[in-house]
Amino acid sequence: SQLKMFVDELPDMPKILGFDVVNGVPVSKSLQIGMFSKKWKFHRDLPPTRVFAYGTSNNTATVPGPTIEALYGVDTYVTWRNYLPSKHILPWDHTIPTAIPATKKGVPTVVHLHGGIDEPQSDGNSNSWFTRGFRERGPTWTQKKYHYYNIQQPGNMWYHDHAMGLTRVNLLAGLIGAYIIRHPDIESPLGLPHGKEFDRPLIVFDRSFRTDGSIYMNRTGNNPSIHPQWQPEYFGDAIIVNGKAWPRLTVRRRKYRFRIINASNARFFKFFFTNGLRFIHVGSDSSYSKRPVMIKEILLAPSEIADVIVDFSESKSDSAILANGAAYPYPGGDPVDKFNGNVMKFIIKRQSEVDTSRVPKRLIKYPSPDLSSAAATRYIAMYEYTSPTDEPTHLFLNGKPYEAPATETPKEGTSEIWNVINLTEDNHPLHIHLGLFVVLEQRELVDEDKFKECMLKINNAVKCQISKYARGNITAVPAHEQGWKNVFKMTPGYVTKILVRFAYIHSNASYPFDASAEPGYVYHCHVSILSRFSI
Template identity: 45%
Template sequence: MVSLEREKVMSELLFVVLFGGVFLAATWAEEGLLNPEKLEMFVDELQDMPKVQGFEVVDGVPRPRRLEIGMYPIRWKFHRDLPPTPVFAYGTSRSTATVPGPTIEALHGIDTHVTWLNYLPQKHILPWDPTIPTAIPSDRKGIPTVVHLHGANNASYPYPSGDPVNEANGNVMKFIIDREPELDTSRIPKKLMRYPSPDSSSASRTRHIAMFEYTSPVDEPTHLYLNGKPYSYPATETPRAGTSEVWYVINLTDDNHPLHIHLGLFKVLDQTEIKDLDEFKDCMVKINDAERCHLSRHAIGKKVDVRTHENGWKNVYKMMPGYVTKILVRFAYIHVNSSYIFDATAEPGYVYHCHILDHEDNVMMRPLKFIN
């Protein structure tokens, strides 16, 4: 058993977090590999997954709560006509582990502390690449795991030049609306939270974050780095809690990368095309210094406006290929304009990374170390 991570979950409103499981294998021994076209669609009801309350109520007052959620090997039935399939699943016990995992319900301002426990076997049932640094457990035993939350979208993959969503991969769920109405006791608040406007003059530091992709001799992609450094290198981004910074994110790859900064909310200020991109990229590959490669001379192309629905404080934003995206990062609570109520400098620290899972695994992620 390995205790992987302790997370402090705080939300600005009541929120629901959904943990997914890992689909490992599905075969019919008598027929070989599964042919999904033979399965009838929409024959299984949407399951009601278990809920875990992330707070306690003592004398009518909500209090912080500590949870333990484990990762277990179980068998899960994904379709009426399929046999149970080996999976790795989340749950408060093996008997209650599900795919997706339990929903954690939390309250704004009330801490939820989660200890993740690894009950997975010593050997994976599928092959995995042990050369990826982040896939190697510290004791070099057991199955490496990453606790992560992901949503879904209908964008091309990889975005924006990848394969589009089609009939073969786009129909995954069907909703049938019951004619019998249910009582909805929820209420829309009279007043929504107002966030402050960004003020770049308050930034304590400016940084350049370059996105690199590397290929094999036959031009096959092998891995991706931020600022030309692997995840295992010491942290070079060391912000002070309670401050703001301006980051120029330089995307030198052919893909759109959704950048996610842990503990930081940011506002996109500007998106500018890089002129003579190959010339600038060659310089960056050689010396990896945006100022010495004269970024200001190249970031003079067309500007792209931020879409209205993206024009707010974000924790994930898609960095366009061949563009410099200027963002104002706030390492503090936005809604009250104050620093964190916990020690952000505590180990093991935080990270920033591309939010495409196989990109961060290969290894488009860097440590983020807060200092006093």
């Protein structure tokens, strides 16, 4: 049976402030946020679904979790507490590198603030996992209380589970939420739509359900004789926004700000409005753009964020469907159908009104990338590697699995040029912890197969004469994606050149700090974790 679309109202997730105000002055705050097993109603006609949800208590926990609103320069501390049962609600695979508690009981979890610039001890390293009550802890676990400095560009981030081998199922179970850093001194003068009603996160992901309401995930792996459950990607038929399948929202004839987060495991979204309404793009993951850009469609890979203004007073009709046109896997996979091709519906009130919000010509200008300052140039090749015992295909970075020792060793406070060579069939969203980067260019490889052959043998882009192959067409980086980002789409068959700036690590130095030691930081594809670096 099929679920009816646009029958549930779009919810707003509960808001938690990451600071207190004492005598009119904002001060730091310590939060306790738990992970709970509970039932969640994804659709009017679907029985409640067992999920894992973040919240301050079991009763108030939601999928997605509460939106944390932090203030620039004011520390937020979070003790993430695991209250999950001894067994997972979804199947997972013990034969891939995975967090496995010695007692075989409990669900390993660890939280990463995606886009946050924080100490490695608070970065949610995949091996810093813990089970219920911190009973068991992963090899790089150091502390219960995470410290978020909030000393970075105001903008949009999200938090999500990051446990080794379990990230994909923990996210599918519901462990995700939005995190916003606000900097009123520089944001308020912009005059963008604001306040609870007109400034809202839209957290979008795909899921499939059984008729009893439970989350459907294929229990059998692609090659079960070697890996009983492992499948590299997950795609669901129902599109969920803020925890409801295909919801609807009634809006006024004025401007709204939507912070759209793609929280899917593998699905790309190409968002557009069926009635021709446009988006005014003002920011992406972590930061604002220099100036607003009017666009008709937005391509968002898993974990990318689009911060947009939609002016419903421009609408010629009384409703607009936010639709999706991205094939899955992207770009070469199946085309969308009438289910996963729909996202949500806006019902636009007839009456016109006075709207005092505006979109200024200039937003926030950050320093432009300075290539001459680059301290190093690196080549990072993504490719699939098949051996009789490694079935199904493994995705490696520079021929190394995630478990290999750290390969890249940038220094904090420096910039580097990374040339990311995607030799796979699919687009991979590359995410770098601690750094923000600007995409400089995407250039097609010529004779890709020959280059790949060499890489599979000697695994060295320079020795394989990358410059001989990286001379095909250049795809311009779209205007709205030219700002500082923490994740970007690595086009298959292309070399994507980025300038990464590794932030200074804030530290209150209350404990001995050795940045080169574990847990370090990672960089990875957001579809499946590939590799890591340490600084």
